[in-house]
Amino acid sequence: MALLVSDHMVSRLKDWGVSRIFGYSGDGINTFLSAVRRGGIPFVQARHEEAAGFMAVAHSKFSVGQFGLEARKPAADLGVVVSTQGPGAVHLLNALYDAKLDSVPVLAIVGQQNRPALGSDYQQEIDLEALFADVACYREEVATPVQLRPVMDRAIRSALAKSGPAVVIVPHDVQQMGMDEPDGTHAQMPTAAQWQPPRTIPSDPEIKEAAALLDSSRRIAFLVGQGARHAQEEVERLARHVDAAVVTSLLGKPYIDESSPMSAGVMGHLGTTASAAVLNECDALLIIGSNDPWTEFYPPPGQARAVQIDISASRLGNRYPIEVGLAGEAAATLRELxxxxxxxxxxxxxxxxxxxxxxxNWHQLRRERAAVPMNGVNPEALVAELSAQLPEQAQIALDVGSCVYWYARQLSVPPKASAHLCSTLASMGAGVPYGLAAKLLHPDRPAIVLAGDGGMQMSGIAELITVADRWRQWEDPRFVVCVLANKDLAEVSWEQRETEGDPRFQQSQQLPHFSYAQYAKMLGLAGIEVQPGEDLEDLWRLALSERRPVVLEVHTDPNTPLLPPRASDKQLESMMSGLREEDNAEGLDLLQKYVDLERRIAGA
Incomplete structure (x- = not known):
């Protein structure tokens, strides 16, 4: 049988080294899915296109992001997601924005109605090129078979080169056509499935100017982002050489040695008191591969002279008034510097x-906060105990919410472990899809998901069905979903208090009860419900020894303060005002304990 366009699409994905496709079926993409069946690329059916998109983003983060494009031949094991037109395409948008904002290469293949129907307001017909116009670094609709190969190649090459999502739209009738290869005649372009990352190093004058700035400084701080993921050794060597404090963005946390006495932790509202202190006191700032948006936690403008290293020249000076911008790959640039x-x-x-x-002081503070008695389980104690027992090669996936605070402050990521989340977009519901993608990519490594009950109720509960369907295929069946169940959208509740000075709005914040552990058991998984007073060390030991996926339903205290480091009097008064209006005596007591601990330790 002659190859169809859809068969060639699958063949080209193989040429590019794609190992897995995530998605959901529909009439607009069924011809392509039949080709996937014939072509043998594993297909992962999610419960929703958005979750499939998150899986594709996480696949890229845990493969390309962790081990580096330069280590892969061909170019990369790229995350690929497929959906039908109309609602399927709309559902993809959130995940594609995750890829755009966190600078992750992803390919979306989207079906479309047959070409003769376009423009007639046909069922599920929407303007897909307009839909994806803002999110995609490359988008194109394939109109003829001869166009397919160059479009596929350009899309993947663009995603890799620009670190963003690319979208290829293929009408249903085009998928069904016989394949014509471009022959190099006029307007026909034969292309290659090849791409290699450039080796970019700034010029000598820029390097020397940056070196002179650092040499003349007495109090140097580094801000390390995900752009330093392949430069860990160079960051550590330079930091030792200049006695620099090392602060990370949330995305940069897994890429530095957190056991170093010069490692001040994550910056920002969810960050550490040490990071806030050193950024407030430094006279020089070296930003390495970071575009962190928490600008109020940077040194006050004018306090610190700054140098920034970034592979993208467009990001130089994007968050802070730098003096020297070094457009280049982090490791090579740091060696030259x-x-x-x-x-x-x-x-x-x-x-x-x-x-x-x-x-x-920070380490003492986080230990003492983890020991504060609460009516529910102290979530800081829960994550601190996980840190003590985390397997060396664990894959950690995070949902969005208060659990990210405890990850940033209490979890130390081992050098061989990996950790990812939907960071800049900060979309709830990504935790279990991220964990699934990690586990499918490396089924021989344990995976741990930290999620709140908000994220679980948004999409995690549904994707546990996918876990139940697939776990028996995994070499290492350990997959722990730890649900911090406090029946509250806690991060937003604290935002209502802090930024608005308002009480928690119960109708918008309270979550309905759901028995996550019992639901897990219904699916054939292990389920453990954890109440206050239980031994957290035994809990994690049990969960990490299970020979099947396990859901930990941990009843945490929603009054655990989400206190920013070095909170201002205005912030504290706003939070206390909201708590007083709620008549929340426990919340006021815990907040005061957190404030008193920080002030006592800082003044010691």
Whole structure:
């Protein structure tokens, strides 16, 4: 049988090294799915196109993001998602924005109605090119078979080169046509399934200017983002050389040694007191592969002279008034920068001791917060205990909400582990899809999902069905979904108090009861319900020894304060005002305990 356009689509994905496709079926894409069946690329059916999209994004994060494009031949094991037209395409948008905002390459293949019906307001007909106009770094509708190969190649190459989502739209009738290859005649372009990341290093004058700035500074801080994921060794060497404090963005957290006494932790509202202190005191800031939006936690403009390293020149100076911008790949740029430094290591002893004091204070604070008694389980204690027992090669997936605070503050990621979340978009419901993608990619490694009950009720409950359908195929069946169940959209409740000065709005914030552990058992998984007073060490030991996926339903305290580091009097008064209006005595007591702990330790 002659190859159809749909068969060639599958063949081209194989040429590019695609190992898995996520999605959901529908009439507009069924011809392609039949080709997937014939072609043998594994297909993962999610319960919703948005979840399939999150899986594709996470697949790229846990493959391309963790191990590097340069390590893969052909170019990358790219996350690919497929959907039908109309509602299926609309459902993809949220996940594609996750890829755009976190700079992740993803390919979406979307069906469309037959070409003769277009423009007639046909069933499920929407303007797909307009729909994806803002989110896609490349989008194109294939009108003829000869157009397919160059469009597929350009889409994947664009996704990889621009670190974003690309969209290929293929009408149903085009999928059913016989394949014509471009022959190189006029307007026909034969293309290749090839792409390699460029090796970009800034010019010598820029390197020397940046080195001189650092040499002249006495209190240096690094802000490390996900762009340093393949430069961990270079970051550590340069930090030791200049006695720098190392702060990370949320996305940069897995890529530094958090056990170092100069590691000040994550920046931002969910960050550490140590990061807030060193950024407030430094006189020089080196931003390495970060575009973190928490601008109020950067050094006050004018306090610190700044250098920024980023592979994308368009991001230089995007968050802070830098003096020197270095457009280049992080590892190579850091090596060149270190080679041009004149100062000898160790001549910033006073700053080093100051940073280590802030870091030691932070570790004492987080330990004492984890020991605060609560009416529910203390979520900081729960995550701190996980940190103590985390398997060396664990894959950690996070949903969005208060669980991210406890990840940022209480979880230390081992060097061989990986951790990802929907960070910049911060969309709830991504946790279980992220964990599934990680587990399907590396079925020999344990996976752990941290989620709140808001994210679970948004999509996690549905995707547990997918877990139940697939776990018996995994070499290592350990897949732990830890649900911090407090019946509250806690992060937003605290935002209502802090930013609005209002009480928690119960009708918008309270979540209905759902028995996550019992539901897991109904699906044939293990389910453990955890009440206050239970031994958290035994809990994690049990969960991580199960020979099937397990759902931990942990009843945490919704009054656990989401207190920003070094909160202002205005922020504190707003939170207390809201709690007083709620007549929430427990919340007021816990908030005051958190404030008193921070002030006592900072003043010690």
């Amino acid at each position: 270190r080679a041009n430094l004149a100062g000898a290591p160790g001549h910033r002893r006073a700053w080093r001791e100051q940073v280590q004091h802030h870091v030691a």
